[in-house]
Amino acid sequence: MDENLFYWQAVNIALxxxxxxxxDVFVMGEDVxxxxxxxxxxxxxxxxxxxxxxxxxPISENSFTGLGVGAAxxxxxxxxxxxxxxxxxxxxxxxxxxxxxIPFMSGGQFPVPLTIRMPGGVAxxxxxxxxxxxxxxxxxVPGLRIAVPFTPQxxxxxxxxxxxxxxxxxxxxxDLLYFxxxxxxxxxxxPPMHRAIVRRAGTDITCAAYSLMVAEALAAxxxxxxSGISMEVIDLRSLSPIDWKxxxxxxxKTHHMIIAEEDSGFAGAGAELAATVxxxxxxxxxxxxxxxxxxxxxxxxxxxxxxAAIPHAADIVVAAKKMLLERSQTS
Amino acid sequence: xxxxxxxxxxxxxxxxxRLTQWVKSIGAKVSKGDxxxxxxxxxxxxxxxxxxxxxxxxxLAPVDQDIPVKQVIGYLADTAEEAVQTGQTxxxxxxxxxxxxxxxxxxxxxLPTEPIPAAPAAAEPSPTSPAEPVPAPQAFPGGPSEGHAAxxxxxxxxxxxxxxxxxxxxxxxGKVQAPEIVAALLAPAQPPLNYGPPYRLESPTxxxxxxxxxxxxxxxxxxxxxxxxxxxxELQHQAASRQVSLTVALSKACALTIQAYPRFNAxxxxxxxxxxxxxxxxxxxxxQDSLITPVLRDAGAKSLADLQSVWKDLLNQTKSAxxxxxxxxxxxxxxxxxxxxxxxxxxxxxxxxxxxAILAVAAMDSDxxxxxxxxxxxxxxxxxxAAHFLTHLASQLATPDSLW
Numbered sequence: 001m002d003e004n005l006f007y008w009q010a011v012n013i014a015l016x017x018x019x020x021x022x023x024d025v026f027v028m029g030e031d032v033x034x035x036x037x038x039x040x041x042x043x044x045x046x047x048x049x050x051x052x053x054x055x056x057x058p059i060s061e062n063s064f065t066g067l068g069v070g071a072a073x074x075x076x077x078x079x080x081x082x083x084x085x086x087x088x089x090x091x092x093x094x095x096x097x098x099x100x101x102i103p104f105m106s107g108g109q110f111p112v113p114l115t116i117r118m119p120g121g122v123a124x125x126x127x128x129x130x131x132x133x134x135x136x137x138x139x140x141v142p143g144l145r146i147a148v149p150f151t152p153q154x155x156x157x158x159x160x161x162x163x164x165x166x167x168x169x170x171x172x173x174x175d176l177l178y179f180x181x182x183x184x185x186x187x188x189x190x191p192p193m194h195r196a197i198v199r200r201a202g203t204d205i206t207c208a209a210y211s212l213m214v215a216e217a218l219a220a221x222x223x224x225x226x227s228g229i230s231m232e233v234i235d236l237r238s239l240s241p242i243d244w245k246x247x248x249x250x251x252x253k254t255h256h257m258i259i260a261e262e263d264s265g266f267a268g269a270g271a272e273l274a275a276t277v278x279x280x281x282x283x284x285x286x287x288x289x290x291x292x293x294x295x296x297x298x299x300x301x302x303x304x305x306x307x308a309a310i311p312h313a314a315d316i317v318v319a320a321k322k323m324l325l326e327r328s329q330t331s
Numbered sequence: 332x333x334x335x336x337x338x339x340x341x342x343x344x345x346x347x348x349r350l351t352q353w354v355k356s357i358g359a360k361v362s363k364g365d366x367x368x369x370x371x372x373x374x375x376x377x378x379x380x381x382x383x384x385x386x387x388x389x390x391l392a393p394v395d396q397d398i399p400v401k402q403v404i405g406y407l408a409d410t411a412e413e414a415v416q417t418g419q420t421x422x423x424x425x426x427x428x429x430x431x432x433x434x435x436x437x438x439x440x441x442l443p444t445e446p447i448p449a450a451p452a453a454a455e456p457s458p459t460s461p462a463e464p465v466p467a468p469q470a471f472p473g474g475p476s477e478g479h480a481a482x483x484x485x486x487x488x489x490x491x492x493x494x495x496x497x498x499x500x501x502x503x504x505g506k507v508q509a510p511e512i513v514a515a516l517l518a519p520a521q522p523p524l525n526y527g528p529p530y531r532l533e534s535p536t537x538x539x540x541x542x543x544x545x546x547x548x549x550x551x552x553x554x555x556x557x558x559x560x561x562x563x564x565e566l567q568h569q570a571a572s573r574q575v576s577l578t579v580a581l582s583k584a585c586a587l588t589i590q591a592y593p594r595f596n597a598x599x600x601x602x603x604x605x606x607x608x609x610x611x612x613x614x615x616x617x618x619q620d621s622l623i624t625p626v627l628r629d630a631g632a633k634s635l636a637d638l639q640s641v642w643k644d645l646l647n648q649t650k651s652a653x654x655x656x657x658x659x660x661x662x663x664x665x666x667x668x669x670x671x672x673x674x675x676x677x678x679x680x681x682x683x684x685x686x687x688a689i690l691a692v693a694a695m696d697s698d699x700x701x702x703x704x705x706x707x708x709x710x711x712x713x714x715x716x717a718a719h720f721l722t723h724l725a726s727q728l729a730t731p732d733s734l735w
Contacts, residue, residue: 255484255509282483283483283484283486283487284483284484284487285482285483285484286482286483286484286485286508286509287482287508327502327503327504327506327508
């Protein structure tokens with residue numbers, strides 16, 4: 001049954017259903033209870049499930065994330081919300097040293113079925129300290145899985161899968177996606193959580209993107225169509241692990257690849273994607289893999305500069321045309 | 332301050348140009364509009380004009396090399412000092428002074444030739460020409476290089492298709508990518524030269540290249556030939572007495588015949604038959620080691636005197652290589668007259684793209700007739716059309732009074 005829902009509603013329903021289904025699931029974070037979450041993701045949950053299962057915490061990310069790890073070790077299924085991923089920097093010890101390591105160091109005796117949700121990315125003038133994206137930092141931590149849902153359907157489905165999983169999983173949501181709308185089938189069989197999805201089929205060039213950048217890539221593909229360029233857009237959905245097979249199949253078809261990432265390109269997710277794609281598809285590539293990424297600077301507060309610091313559909317269009325049509329100017 | 336001079340875009344189809352000479356040398360004062368260099372395009376040699384007053388400054392691009400359009404070929408400096416100072420150094424890679432491209436123009440464009448041994452060791456430098464001056468390869472990206480960068484996919488494609496990637500011409504950015512491999516695959520086979528006698532490669536002139544390209548394209552036209560003996564003595568006689576070239580008179584006779592059989596003014600396109608409402612006759616002439624086809628526009632309507640004077644201008648422009656695309660493109664019918672060579676008894680010609688047919692006229696026999704072969708595009712006209720055409724033309728030629 002399809003419903004047209006806001007992204008935040010899809011998250012909210014996922015949490016509601018998970019809590020209803022399994023009494024071991026509980027939600028913890030800053031302002032998740034009475035206030036209902038900054039982006040309304042935990043709205044009405046406290047009223048429905050009570051203070052024991054929906055817990056407001058002090059402003060102490062490392063502590064309540066650590067609490068979540070401990071709870072998970074006892075067999076509970078905690079869902080931690082970190083208000084923005086910028087604050088997750090304070091919780092890195094719990095995430096990196098505890099959640100990601102304990103299952104390994106205990107020889108599997110202590111699985112950590114912990115899910116951590118956090119919004120991030122460049123929103124509207126939140127300033128350099130509140131506009132970060134930490135996927136590169138978290139991708140570099142073995143033992144963590146990272147989901148990056150773009151559609152409300154995936155926000156619902158991937159969150160449900162994350163809560164059911166026995167692994168520690170980070171769900172990165174984008175500030176600007178909470179009020180995007182899309183059809184959600186709450187009873188659909190979700191694809192595996194790490195599976196990439198071809199959002200738009202194409203034959204000339206592949207654009208791999210995730211989270212909000214998928215929207216930019218889709219807009220770019222529509223523009224490129226006017227120039228006779230057929231761009232395939234892949235929504236990665238997961239940054240750890242990455243669905244290399246999907247990328248490989250696409251690049252073997254199009255022979256050209258662009259990676260669109262909002263984060264700064266240096267040592268970012270795109271660097272990993274580019275490196276591995278060339279390892280796996282070297283003989284299929286007809287041009288160097290191109291990264292369309294944010295600038296290597298802290299995000300400026302000024303709105304014009306903020307916008308200029310991150311890539312948009314037009315930048316993807318330019319990169320694709322440069323690769324395919326304007327070869328004389330690339331030399 | 333130095334301002335770059337770019338390789339101009341002189342026609343829609345021009346992707347590269349070749350400098351035939353620098354007419355000014357480094358440090359020379361130039362005024363806006365002065366010619367500083369000459370560029371050979373597909374068919375014509377045109378001038379590169381100074382876009383402002385100044386002094387010509389280097390580094391100057393080498394002559395006789397294909398250079399992509401809009402690429403920097405030299406500079407205009409604001410002062411003479413700047414022009415002379417900067418003329419001695421290349422922009423990016425410092426190159427020894429002896430390798431800087433020649434600054435004074437050679438009197439005549441000379442074709443760069445490089446000896447290539449026939450044996451497989453083709454990449455080794457030939458010991459017979461150790462001191463041959465070669466322009467610095469790094470000075471301008473358009474210059475020659477030893478093998479081109481190729482994408483992994485292009486290499487894999489070439490390997491799978493059995494194409495020697497070293498022989499594949501690079502794309503506009505100087506790199507070999509998949510489209511170049513596909514083009515090489517579709518290109519005609521290369522003649523095997525490995526076990527034959529030693530040879531050297533001469534890079535063809537732009538004009539010769541253009542002829543080769545258009546002839547290759549024309550070879551896909553399904554054509555047939557019809558030969559007839561046509562009486563031309565009377566026409567030749569009348570043309571001589573009025574000081575009109577026989578070729579021009581023949582063109583007019585053909586144009587009038589096309590008026591009677593307008594199918595010959597059509598051309599096959601993917602969308603349908605293009606029926607033109609003016610008859611433009613192209614005439615094959617020899618030009619500087621090549622072939623060009625100046626066009627007599629509206630040959631059916633103009634008087635022979637007018638056509639003769641237009642023809643004279645076209646020939647002069649051809650001799651000075653100043654013929655532009657508007658002068659040699661777009662004919663709807665072609666004429667090739669080898670009748671000035673008495674030994675030529677019969678020949679046929681290739682129908683150029685865009686035309687329905689071409690008439691090949693051989694030398695006149697003692698009986699006053701010449702063997703004429705009409706080669707036709709079979710998609711446009713059929714054998715009977717050709718027979719009608721030649722019959723009508725024969726009567727035009729027998730009684731040429733109506734031409735005047």
